[in-house]
Structures are given as structure tokens and as C-alpha cells.
Amino acid sequence: MSAGEAALARVEALLAGPDAQLAERYPGAPATRQPVHSVYVPAHRFDAATITDWGSAALDALDRAGGAAHLLEVHGLVPPGEERDRIGELVVAKLRREPIEDLRVDLEDGFGDVGDEAEDAAVDAAVAALADLDGDGALPPFVGIRFKCFEPPTRARGIRTLQRFVTGLHDRARLPEGLVLTLPKVTSVAQVEAMVLLLEALESDLALEPGRLGFEIQVETPQSVLGPDGTSLLPAMITAGRGRVTGMPYGTYDYSASLGIAAGDQSMEHPAADHAKAVMQVAAAGTGVRLSDGSTNVLPVGEPAAVDAAWALHGRLVTRSLRRGFYQGWDLHPAQLPSRFAATYAYFRTGLGDVVRRLEAYLERRDGDVMDEPATARAMASFLVRGLDCGAVHDDEIPFDAARLRSLLTAR
Numbered sequence: 001m002s003a004g005e006a007a008l009a010r011v012e013a014l015l016a017g018p019d020a021q022l023a024e025r026y027p028g029a030p031a032t033r034q035p036v037h038s039v040y041v042p043a044h045r046f047d048a049a050t051i052t053d054w055g056s057a058a059l060d061a062l063d064r065a066g067g068a069a070h071l072l073e074v075h076g077l078v079p080p081g082e083e084r085d086r087i088g089e090l091v092v093a094k095l096r097r098e099p100i101e102d103l104r105v106d107l108e109d110g111f112g113d114v115g116d117e118a119e120d121a122a123v124d125a126a127v128a129a130l131a132d133l134d135g136d137g138a139l140p141p142f143v144g145i146r147f148k149c150f151e152p153p154t155r156a157r158g159i160r161t162l163q164r165f166v167t168g169l170h171d172r173a174r175l176p177e178g179l180v181l182t183l184p185k186v187t188s189v190a191q192v193e194a195m196v197l198l199l200e201a202l203e204s205d206l207a208l209e210p211g212r213l214g215f216e217i218q219v220e221t222p223q224s225v226l227g228p229d230g231t232s233l234l235p236a237m238i239t240a241g242r243g244r245v246t247g248m249p250y251g252t253y254d255y256s257a258s259l260g261i262a263a264g265d266q267s268m269e270h271p272a273a274d275h276a277k278a279v280m281q282v283a284a285a286g287t288g289v290r291l292s293d294g295s296t297n298v299l300p301v302g303e304p305a306a307v308d309a310a311w312a313l314h315g316r317l318v319t320r321s322l323r324r325g326f327y328q329g330w331d332l333h334p335a336q337l338p339s340r341f342a343a344t345y346a347y348f349r350t351g352l353g354d355v356v357r358r359l360e361a362y363l364e365r366r367d368g369d370v371m372d373e374p375a376t377a378r379a380m381a382s383f384l385v386r387g388l389d390c391g392a393v394h395d396d397e398i399p400f401d402a403a404r405l406r407s408l409l410t411a412r
Contacts, residue, residue: 025239026286029382031409033389034290035101035142036344037331038249042110043122043145048129051140055099057334059092061300065307068092071338074308075315077346087349091341094391099337101390102142102328105130107161108149108184109254119157123164131173144180146218150191159198166213170206180246181215185254187223189233192240199244214244220251222258225276234283245289248280249330252294268294268317268329281325293321295330300339311339318343327386341390348387355380356398381408 001009041050062068068088078084105126107119114122126145133139145165148158162181169175183195199213217237219225227233238245255276256266267273277293284291296317300310314336321329322344331340359380362372372380385405387393395402 027288028286028410029378030288030290031385031406033141034386035328036386036390037100037329037340038102038104038142038292039100039331040104040106040110040146043105043107043119043126044111044114046105046126046129048132048136050129051100051103051133051138054334054337055095058095058099058337061307061335062092062095062338065304065311068338068342071311071342072346074311075339075342075346076312077315077319077343078350083349087342087345090345090391091338094341094345095337098140098391099334100140102178102180103140103144104180104182105143105145108146108158110146113154113157116157116160119161120164123161124168127165127168127172130169130176134173134176139176140178142178142180143176144178144182146182146184149185150183150194151185151187162198163202166202167206170208175208175212179213181213182218182249183215184218184251185221186217186219186237187221189236189240192217192237192245196240196242196244211243214246215241216247216249217241217245218251219248219276219280220254220258222255225255225279232279232283234280238283238287238289245287247290247292247328248284249292249328250277250280250294250326253297255294268296269320277324277326290328291326292328292330293317293326295332296336297332299333300335301333307335310335314339315343319347322347344390345392348383348390348392351383352387352393352397355383356400359384360399378408381405385409 039054062071065071068091069084071091072078072084072088073080078087107122111119111122130139130143145161147161147165148154150158166175166181169179181199183191186192195215199215200210202208203210203212217224217234219234224233224237234248250273252268252273253266256270256272257263259272261270261272273294277291280291296314298310298313300307300314318329318340321327329340331337358372359377360366362377362380384393384398384400385402388395388398388402388405
């Protein structure tokens with residue numbers, strides 16, 4: 001063996017462990033669908049009609065304001081013309097077909113402390129409603145609950161709700177493929193470890209495949225962003241999740257309030273919010289954990305001028321999040337749905353032509369005015385897949401099939 005071959009063997013031995021750890025820790029971005037929003041509905045306001053009611057209310061809000069054309073004019077994201085009309089048509093069709101992509105039945109802040117008997121009843125009612133929707137083929141692509149956090153005052157209640165919900169749904173109907181369990185106000189790595197322990201026990205009790213149950217870590221406490229040793233706890237939390245952490249949604253108002261930011265200054269675009277989300281973005285990169293931005297509590301209700309102002313704000317914030325790589329957010333009111341989809345569709349359709357042109361040139365190895373690399377090609381494929389998944393773009397508008405695009409997402 002030559003000296004060079006011997007050195008190579010030593011290098012391979014040295015890096016074998018780190019290579020395996022890197023592959024396990026950073027599997028890459030998933031090629032599956034990510035919803036563009038999550039809708040949080042307090043459990044006491046949720047029933048089997050909620051989804052259709054939200055869609056109808058969103059359409060009514062749009063009609064009262066003057067239709068999709070007026071909304072898009074308020075947003076100012078697309079100049080008047082054929083493309084603006086097309087986006088308006090797509091938004092209306094979306095509200096009729098799939099007004100909610102990701103439904104979260106809220107048994108935490110939006111529900112409150114009502115006592116064990118009342119909360120048990122609310123969990124059972126939510127399970128029954130979801131089972132009815134499932135039976136009718138009307139479940140959203142993603143659905144789940146947010147239960148109370150694992151801090152001492154609410155821990156037992158949160159665990160009881162989690163167990164009752166998952167068990168009830170399993171026994172009464174089935175566990176949806178898009179099931180999402182949201183663990184809020186996480187302050188320690190140990191709480192993530194506790195969540196894994198609970199899910200393992202549930203899987204054992206219900207004879208589920210190990211790893212079937214995943215969860216979100218809601219990032220809304222300063223402790224999760226910066227631990228007592230001066231480092232972020234988020235990477236350690238993802239690792240402690242042992243492959244079960246599916247997402248990290250940002251909690252705008254709990255996080256801002258925890259920092260002492262005045263109510264009138266709390267916002268998705270506050271510098272403190274941007275700092276937290278930048279840490280989230282770096283911590284989650286390559287791990288397969290998806291991110292979600294927060295919400296705005298300025299609702300498009302009341303006088304026409306107030307509705308327009310709220311829509312303009314929401315559209316701007318949604319677009320801002322998209323441009324920063326946060327492809328999902330929270331919506332709190334039916335009248336925010338038109339704004340969410342209008343801003344999202346405008347984003348994907350406005351960039352469509354350039355992305356198609358550049359990706360074609362890359363795949364066909366043609367020279368163009370931009371020299372793209374494999375990582376950028378994956379980003380362009382992701383852009384198109386996201387546009388297809390949410391309905392902003394149709395198959396016949398791009399020269400690639402969805403399967404080929406998804407294969408590019410995992411190419412290395």
C-alpha cells in the first residue's frame with residue numbers, strides 16, 4: 001500500500017463516524033407537501049362544519065369587499081391585467097375547494113383552563129367531528145391539535161389531552177397521514193425527550209409502527225432560542241426528537257411578550273422576531289424539520305377601510321415571509337384566507353417564468369444569463385413543487401412533471 005493509499009484509508013476511518021452522524025442529523029429537505037398555512041380553531045368552536053363555514057365566510061368577506069380583483073388591488077402585488085384576473089380566479093376556486101390546508105384544533109391558549117371534565121368533553125367532540133369529516137372524505141391534508149405545554153402547572157392536563165385525542169382518533173376512525181401534534185411553549189430539551197417518551201408509549205399501546213407519531217416544537221420562548229449556556233437549544237431539541245420533529249412554528253405574541261416588547265410593537269417583522277426566526281432557520285436547515293412563521297392579530301373586519309388596511313398588512317407580511325424562506329404561517333380568522341392565498345399565489349406565479357426558464361437551461365445544460373448550481377436547481381424545483389401543491393400553478397403551465405421535480409429535491 002502506498003503512502004497515499006494509507007493516508008486515504010486513515011482519512012476514511014477518521015471520517016466514517018462524522019459521515020454517519022451527518023447523514024442521520026441532516027437527511028435533507030423532505031419532498032412531501034408542506035401546507036402554506038395553519039388555521040388554529042379553539043376546540044369549543046370546532047365541529048364538522050368548521051371547514052366549510054370558514055370557506056363560506058372567506059368568500060363572503062371577499063364579496064363584501066368587491067371581489068378578488070379588489071383584494072389584489074389592495075395587495076398591489078400584481079399589475080392589472082390577465083395574470084391578476086387569473087390569480088383572482090384561482091383564489092376563489094381554492095376557497096371553494098380547500099379553504100384550510102392545515103387545521104389545528106386548539107386546546108391551549110385559544111381554549112383556556114376549563115377543568116378536566118369540560119376539556120375531556122371538548123377532546124371527545126373534536127375526535128367525533130374529525131371522524132365524521134374523515135368518513136365524508138372532507139379532512140384537510142393536515143390536521144391535529146395543540147395541547148397544553150409541559151410546564152408544571154399544565155403538564156398533566158396537556159398529556160391527558162394528547163393521549164385522549166390520539167387514542168380516541170385511532171379507536172373511532174384512523175390516524176390521518178397528515179396528523180400534526182403541536183407541543184407549545186417548549187423551554188428545555190428534556191420536554192422534547194418527554195414528548196418522545198409519550199409518543200413511544202402511545203405507539204406501543206395502540207400497536208402502531210414505531211415512529212408513526214411525529215410532532216411540532218412551537219418556538220415561542222426565549223429559552224428555546226438561547227439556552228443558559230449561551231447557545232441555542234433548538235439543534236439539541238431536534239436531535240432529542242429522534243426523527244419525530246416535523247416542524248417548528250414561530251409564536252409571534254408569546255415570544256414577543258416574553259421579551260418585554262409592548263403589545264403595540266409585537267409583530268412578525270419586529271427585529272426580535274427576525275432574530276428568533278433566523279436562529280430557527282439555521283437550526284433546522286437540512287434536518288427535514290419544516291418552519292412556519294407566526295400570525296398577525298390585525299383582522300380584516302369592520303369598516304371597508306379597516307378591512308383593506310388589514311388585508312394590505314397581511315399580504316405584505318405573507319410575501320415577506322415567503323421571500324425569507326418561511327413558506328407557512330398561521331391564520332386566525334376566515335377573512336385572512338383570501339389574503340393568504342392571494343399573496344401566496346402572486347408570489348409563486350410572479351416568479352414562475354424565470355424559474356422555469358432557468359431550470360430548463362440547467363437540466364438541458366444550456367448556457368444562459370444565470371449560471372445555476374445544483375443547490376439552486378433544487379431550490380427552483382422546490383419553488384415549483386410548492387406552487388403545484390397549493391394550487392397556485394397547474395401541471396399544464398410548466399414543462400416538468402411533478403415526479404421529476406420531486407426527484408430533484410432529494411438529488412445530491
